Amino acid sequence: MISVKNVTLRRGVKVVLDQASVTFAPGEKVGLVGRNGAGKSSFFALLNGSIHEDSGEFSIPPQWRMAQVAQDMPETTQSATEFVVEGDTVLQAARAEVAAAEASDDGMAMAHAYTALYDAGEHDAPARAQALILGLGFSVAELDQPVNSFSGGWRMRLQLARALMCPSDLLLLDEPTNHLDLDALVWLEAWLKRYAGTMIVISHDREFLDAVTQVTVHVDNARLVRYGGNYSKFEDMRAEQMALQTAALAKQADKIAHLQKFIDRFKAKASKARQAQSRVKALERMEKIAPVLADAEFSFEFKEPQNVPNPMLSMLGASFGYPAPEDAVAGTPPTVIVKGINRSVLAGQRIGILGANGQGKSTLVKTVAHALTPIAGEISEGKGLNIGYFAQQELDVLDPEASPLLHMQRLAHDLPAHLRAGQGTGEQTLRTYLGTFNFGGDMVKQAVGTMSGGEKARLVLAMIVWQRPNLLLLDEPTNHLDLATREALGVALNEFEGTVMLVSHDRALLRSVCDEFWLVSKGGVEPFEGDLDDYQQFLLDEARSQREAAAASQRKR
Structure with a gap:
């Protein structure tokens, strides 16, 4: 059992935990939640021994083995498989014991060491590592590629696989889904459900928390408040508690009424299609937790578009991909990712774009957003189409030296006159606008490079909203957003x-x-007739086929 009793924890002058107490039983799956800056990562640092309590009592069973995802970017020429196998600390200890026994030429020691090596799973270690790697979205062809050949996000996936490879009694996961696509995320959920040890996870993904946790600990006002149940149950219980606080609810009445108004409107508009029913259920959940949403420190709204063309755009015989590199041999053809697209986007549509990693989701969105040129075919746009584009790499193209105010001033200067119509562009007007996105006081003059990923994402949203788009193209907009902002x-x-x-x-x-x-x-790009539950099953079936193919390939070696 992990015991935290009356613990006070400081980071610099800030008290992040004040006389906090909580216990975790063996085998519990715990979601650690709270606003950004509440102290979740500090609590993890206490658990893993990086920092120590200032007062109070903290204990963890000394025999427990701990696993967590290393945050450093690995630099090694080892293959992906070898790198992940090395995450098995028990196996590495057994290998070291064998090496020492062989060096000593001690027969008894060698017998003991080889038995320990077998018990540690030396015989199937590569297959176990490869199952993890494939599950996290790599291809069979990448199993033997050097770690250094992968981009940063993929190396972090390998760090996650390495943590999962490590036999452990306590698994600490801090935002494990940040670098994952939906297919890898579904696989990870299935794996974590089978994990036998104690797990504590920080995540801003509601459905992930609901799927893998049965206990929620809320870091709130420097205390640790334990709730029995997953994140949705926690939200329900917290909403009930807040509903009892009639004085507080009175202050929130306008916000709750606003929420109720749009819930009623969109529930009435939703069609009977299976996908739309998922949306109706999501809106019904929002009705239940309206007090929690109303209490959130952040909210915003998109301005009404100046016009809404219909259709928004049409893709005719379109092929999307990437042009040949500038240094390529003359005549090198472009790389086509998706082709033969004949689809229209209509006014008012709400389209979720699904697909496994590398299939072309971002390529599709980038091309519609004019960040890429179609390889073939054409995209015809409705008159007055105004695109608001949130790209995965959007945070990287913000000017790190410029402030939020300067970003808005540049945007106001560069935007066409018809899109600026009716919007003030003076400094005080822009300051007030940024305040609605939680950029208040001196923060409007702070260099963007010193801000967190969540703050940068909020700035990008603010810039998109100000442009009054009629078509929103959002490519992983939540990667850096906390639950309240999501x-x-x-x-x-x-x-x-x-x-x-x-x-x-x-x-x-x-x-x-x-x-x-x-x-x-x-x-290609085709309608998906099922809902997200059907898609998750589709992904699990695909992952199972990949694992079976990898196992068959391993047996042939």
Whole structure:
């Protein structure tokens, strides 16, 4: 059992835990939640021994083995398989024992060492590692590629696989879904459900927490408050507690009425299609937890578009991909990712774009957003189409030296006059506008490079909203957003009068926003007739086929 009793924890001058107490029983799966800056990562540092309590009592069974994802970016020429195998600390200790026994030429020691090596799973270690690697979205061809050949996000996936490879009694996971696509996320959930030890996870993904946890600990006002149940149960219980606080609810009445108004409106508009029913259920959940949403420190809304063309755009015989590199041999053809697309995007559609990693979801969105040029075919746009594009790498293209205010001033200067119409561009007006996105006081003059990922994401959202788009293209917009901001985004998207095309591994957002889905797969784009539950089963079936193929390949070696 892990015991935290009257613990006070300081980081610098800030008290992050004050006389906090909580216990975790062996085998419990715990979600650690709370606003950004509440102290979740500090509590993890206490658990893993990086820092120590300032007062109180903290204990963890000394024999427990702990696993967590290393945050450093690995630099090694080892193959992906070898790197992940080395995460098995028990196996590595057994290998070291064998080496020492062989060096000593002690027969008895060698017998003992080889028995320990067998018990540690030396015989199937590569297969176990490869099952983890494939589950996290790598291809069979990448199993033997050097770690250094992968980009940063993929190396972090290997760090996650290495943590899962390590036999452990306590598994600490801090935002494990950040670098995962939906297919890898579904696989990870299935794996964690089978994990036998104690697990504590920090995540801003509601459905992930609901799937893998049975206990929720809320870091709130420097205390640790334990709730029996997953995140949704925690939210329900917290909403009930807040509903009893009539004085507080009175202050929130206007916000709750606003929420109720759009919930009623969109429930009435939702069709009877199976996908739309998921959205109705998501809105019904919002009715239940309206007090919690109203208490959130952040909310915003999209402005009404100046016009809404219909259709928004049409793709005719279109092929999307990437041009040949500039240094390529003359005549090198472009790389086609998806082809033969004949689809229209209509006013008011809410489209969720699904597909395994590498199939072309981002390529589709980038091309519609003019970040890429079609390889073939054409995209015809409705008159007055105004795109708001949130790219995965959008945070990287913000000017790190510039402030939020300077970003808005540049945007106001560069935006066409017809899109600036009716919007003040003076400094005080822009300051007030940024304040609605939680950029208040001196923060409007702070260099963006010093800000957190969540703050940068909020700035990008603020810039998109200001442009009054009628088509929103959102490619993984929630990667750096906390739960409260994700909820605010969901509410804003449901109130948005234009069209939405959304790529996201946040299933709660997909369910609450999207009425239909497109599947990008095998070089094409087709409607997906099922809902997200059907898609998750589709992904699990695909992952199982990959594992079986990898196992068969391993047996042939």
